[in-house]
Amino acid sequence: MSTSPSLSLRHRSRVIAAAVAVVLTAGTIAAVAPATSASAAAYPSWSDVQKAKASKSAQQAKVTQIKGLIADLTEKADAAEKSSEAAGAAYQTAQTKYDDATLKQQKLQSQADAAEKTAAASEAQAGQLAAQLGRASANDVTTDILTHPSKSGDLLYELGAMSKLSEQADGIYSQATQDRGVAQGLADKAKVAESALGALATAAQQKMQAAQQAAESAQSAVDAQAENKARLEAQLTLLTTNASDVEARYNKGVEVEKARQAALARAAARAAAAQPGGAGGGAPNSSGWVRPTGGYQTSPYGYRLDPYTKNYALHAGVDLAPGCYSPIYAAASGTVTFAANGGGYGNEVIIDNGGGISTAYGHIVDGGTLVSAGQHVSAGQQIAKVGSTGWSTGCHLHFETRVNGAAVDPVPFMAARGISV
Template identity: 50%
Template sequence: MIQISPRRLRARRRPVMSGDRRPVRLALVVAALSLVVTGGVMAVPAPARAADYPSWEDVQAAQGDANAKAAEIVVVQGLLEQLQTDLDTKNADAVTKGTAYEEAQTAYDQAEFKLGQLQDQADAADAVAAASEERAGQLAAQLGRSSGGNDISSSLIADPGDAGQLLYRIGAMSKLTEQADGIYSQATQDRNTAQSLSDQADVAAAALKVLAAEAEDALAAANEAAQAAADAFDEQETNRYALEAQLAVLQSDLTTTKEEFEKGEAERKAAEAAAAAEAARLGSPTNGTPTGVVSSSGWTRPSGGNISSGFGMRVNPVTHAYILHAGTDLAAACGTPIFAATSGTVSYAGWYGGYGNFVLLDNGGGVTTGYGHQPNGGITVSVGQHVEVGQQIGHVGSTGNSTGCHLHFETRVGGTPQNPVDFMAQRGIRL
């Protein structure tokens, strides 16, 4: 098998990272033309999956429904504010119209009352005038009887001795007549004035009655508009209540969906962890150092699993070529974590021909460790990253020249491959 030193490897590597998903057949062609590596073991069943539960897309959809309903409520709330403003305006207009109607009705009532007073005055003046007319007529008749109906001059000639008495009566009658005429004239003037004021008051009352009727109509229209505004507000308020009820349901559904998603995720992770732990337990060697134990020299076992193929010359199970197997295969289960055997810096992480997805660590002092056959997407580190002993760097898989899930583990000094069993034993770790 062709070996490449870490320095040459860094110079020649391609920028293909762990996310590369080129078909396996391409890997086999590359392997056939370039690198031939280890054989493999039988595949171990994948960890059981958690029961079905809502996906993150379901959570997002539920959130979207709730957000959409909340947006509708915001729109309706804005409309309610506008309707409330309109209702307040119409109520204020109705109050103004009601005040105007009350003022118009009061003015009309006062005019009607004044009209009645003036009419009473006119009726009283008319009665006085009528009485004055009657009194004047009586005085005229009395004057006629006193003069005997004859000419006054003739009466004086015929009865000169009675002239003084006659002249006295004539003077008295004249005074009474003047008084009657004055009373009559004043009564007539009062009647005419009262009648004129009554007529004016009647016209004013009629006009005020028209204004009161118009004010009443305006009030009725304002009340109708205010009622329509109130009905519109109530309708939208009912709509808002309905939307809020729907939002409450959606939020409840969202909460339930999130809880089920989180519960499902927790169950899935727990199941994966349990499966990984079980795989590590089942794949752990019975006579080697347990995974996770760090020796005093700072080294640890890179993965579980018994040795399925050791270091040295062998027939490659894929290419059937007799070639050096430059590492040791640990038959850990698919998906089992791979840990850094010791601290170092990632000098390569990606596809590496027959090694499949491969991570190379520069551990310093010319020492390097390699971890091959990781699944697509299984590498958890990147070039240039520093890792500590026991830190997870990937997962066990079966890419490249492999017939089943296992870890191909290499140890090199100065670029020369060393037997990992002896190399690790010298550092306190039994493979």
């Protein structure tokens, strides 16, 4: 099992800290693998600590040094995590702007297309009247009245009808001109809106990459804290107690934790290999797609009053609520491009499914991301577990389908691929 390098860093830090806490009992010490020689060089060795016990002054100095190192590790991990959270929020804001602008541009284009049809119809009607008037004017009605006075009543009626037809034509021409102006105005607005989408798409992509990088840096800081803090706290115990086998028990704890992590990885691999069918996951259909999880749809795509922010905004996906910790599956095969803090999306995974299509999975439970950026996944493979992180009021999966980076309604998108959500 590979775990996202950035999801829920504070949670993972607490879990790791609990695992590596140095509890000097008759049992073993749960700890992560020791730091590499390069990183360990900046920290006291067990020999340094043992020597410091030779005098009270040296012992106190070493205690002060180790406590300072522990505080520094904690400070760096916290700062890195805050940076990751800020980057995730910036990405989410940029993505939301792009999604919103794309939907508005599509509506403008739809209105422009409808106005174009109306203008074309008005112009066609005006053209037909022009042809009718042209045919009528071929007969000189005034001459007919003078040469055929007995028919003057009929001819005068014809003259009046032509006059009314001319007035009607003027109105139709005026409407056609107005319709053409409306169509052109909407087309111009749609074009301006479309030209702005490129910059918004680029910004969203850049912010997403920055969030991923920040998450990976934060995870490195958390891992360093967990690795070195466990050893430093064990060394503090050696300095401040009469225990003589602290180092041996610490090393034994490291091995125990390695074995535990390996067992968890094997269990995750077995679970991923035995993909359940039913409401979500399972074998992909003939289109190569699966339902991303079970549960009913609790919120559709579109504008709504956000239950978390209380603001009217675009909900760029659909919410599916199968229950907390339920499995989340890759809706189609592809490459993970994002597995990190997504701001309001909470812990999020994004998969590039090829052909300009990508799928996004939000609100993943803390510690429930089972993939990492750059990893290839298969349709129906479990990638995460349902949670309620980010802007969420309860456990659910926020599922998005994106075309060229912009969110589209997942219901018709998935229906076209034989999947009901």
